[in-house]
Amino acid sequence: MLFTPIGTIHSPLPDLSDVPIQRIGASLTVRPFLDDKPHGVFATRAPTRPNPIGLSLARLLRREGGVLWVSGIDVVDGTPLLDIKPYVPEFDACEATRIGWLDGKAALARGARSDDRFSR
Numbered sequence: 001m002l003f004t005p006i007g008t009i010h011s012p013l014p015d016l017s018d019v020p021i022q023r024i025g026a027s028l029t030v031r032p033f034l035d036d037k038p039h040g041v042f043a044t045r046a047p048t049r050p051n052p053i054g055l056s057l058a059r060l061l062r063r064e065g066g067v068l069w070v071s072g073i074d075v076v077d078g079t080p081l082l083d084i085k086p087y088v089p090e091f092d093a094c095e096a097t098r099i100g101w102l103d104g105k106a107a108l109a110r111g112a113r114s115d116d117r118f119s120r
Contacts, residue, residue: 005080007066013076026050033112034105043100054079057087 032044058070
């Protein structure tokens with residue numbers, strides 16, 4: 001599978017250790033930031049994935065020619081941009097009834113930063 005980036009993301013986050021915990025290695029079991037127990041990588045938002053592709057919801061602030069200024073992303077500087085889609089609440093928002101092992105822990109992520117457990 002071949003992807004052609006449509007741009008490059010520039011952010012104030014120079015490396016993975018600066019990224020908020022929402023976002024290399026390919027172990028299928030990881031110990032996520034919000035729990036001490038190992039979980040399958042697909043049940044987590046850990047960056048150590050077989051295919052390290054991220055998805056970020058961003059707010060478009062302005063456009064200057066071919067440059068889009070956004071806020072709210074958790075992406076390392078220099079990351080290739082693969083696609084952009086508009087957010088449509090009627091299509092994209094769904095109400096979760098269960099979030100598994102994250103139940104009661106997700107609020108702990110606000111303001112937390114990456115640590116060395118996912119270093120390359």
